[in-house]
Amino acid sequence: MLDRLTPGVRASVLVTTCVGCCLLAAGPLAAQPLQLQPPKPAAAKRAAPRLVLPPPRPAGLGEARVAAAEAVAVQAAAANASAVAAPAAEAAKPVATPARSKQAAPATQEEAVERLNAYLNSFQTLQGNFIQHASNGRRLEGRIYIQRPGKMRFEYEPPTTTEVIADGTSVAIRDKRLATQDLYSIGQTPLKFLVREKMDLAREGTLKGASVDGDLLTVRLEDRSTLGGTSKITLKFDLVANELRQWIVVDPQGYETAISLYNLDTRRRPDPQNFVIDYQRRL
Helix, strand or coil: CHHHCCHHHHHHHHHHHHHHHHHHHHCHHHHCCCCCCCCCCCCCCCCCCCCCCCCCCCCCCCHHHHHHHHHHHHHHHHHHHHHHHHHHHHHHCCCCCCCCCCCCCCCCHHHHHHHHHHHHCCCCEEEEEEEEEECCCCEEEEEEEEECCCEEEEEECCCCCEEEEEECCEEEEEECCCCEEEEEEHHHCCCHHHCCCCCCHHHHCEEEEEEEECCEEEEEEEECCCCCCCEEEEEEEECCCCEEEEEEEECCCCCEEEEEEEEEECCCCCCHHHHCCCCCCCC
């Protein structure tokens, strides 16, 4: 049929047929008529917001408040530091200890003797350490115990095996290694001035002199009642510590023995067993 049409009409029919096929193939929605929307009017340009700046800051505004706050903080820190430092400084302070005052030196021999009498009569018991020096250079150490009236003990440290014990009546000199014991009357020894119930040095011997050298008071006596003859006794007394420091005995044969005392205690009572003499021991 298309062959009978003229070429121009034939081309027009072909174009129309192709368009229709395309619409049918697209389905019902494609067959709907195309509706064109009018173009949207161009949006009007929005005006940019106007930037409003704050007024200029007045000079010095708020500086007084800040300065006051800083001053308060500095004062608080200083107060805390002082509170912390005060106990530490208080703890660091040395503790003051009462110093012993030196007693006035006696002006006469009588005063010197009275000073020693007062000291020797001020205690009933005494114990402490001693160091003994003999004329031959021998040095011994030990403990001394005194209980008035009449009781005394010299206890020597090893290897010395000697003991000297006074029980109120007698004085025993023991040698534990040799198992020997010698007995003497306490009144025959130059040590009776240590154990009298009431001491009066002027009655115990003959006063030979007194002197003061620095803090040390020295009194010299002679005792004619000791066994074998006259003994010479020198007492040295510390005026600051108010204690007997040393005595020196020269026996009738001329042998010298010096006893130095330290760590003296006049408060504790010695054990009563320290002053027991075994009279049954074989000699």
